[in-house]
Amino acid sequence: MTLNKLITGTAAVITKVGGEGVLRCRLLDMGIIPKTKVVKTKVAPLGDPIEIRIRDYTLTIRMEDAEKIEVKQLVGED
Template identity: 75%
Template structure:
């Protein structure tokens, strides 16, 4: 499943960060790295952008970018 399909207030773990070149580096710089827990906190009224919570801060990203980040809900238990 990709981050844009994650339901509100559902915790998941990032498994793969897509994108190429500068975009992928930007994702990684923002803390979107594999094995990081993430929760979708808000979705704009028109569906774009979405606000996510990770590493104790909120980050707003475009839905198009969220489609490049794969998440898994099974791996959240530690």
């Protein structure tokens, strides 16, 4: 499953960060790295961008970028 398909309010663990070149480096620099817990907290009124909670901060990313981040949903957590 990719981050853009995660239901709002649901927790997951990042399994893979895709993308190429500058985009991939940028995602990794923002702390979006494998084995990190992430929670999708909000979606903009028109559906793009989304807001995620990762580590102890909130981050807003485009849906196009969220499609490149693979996650595994955590059961029983939010």
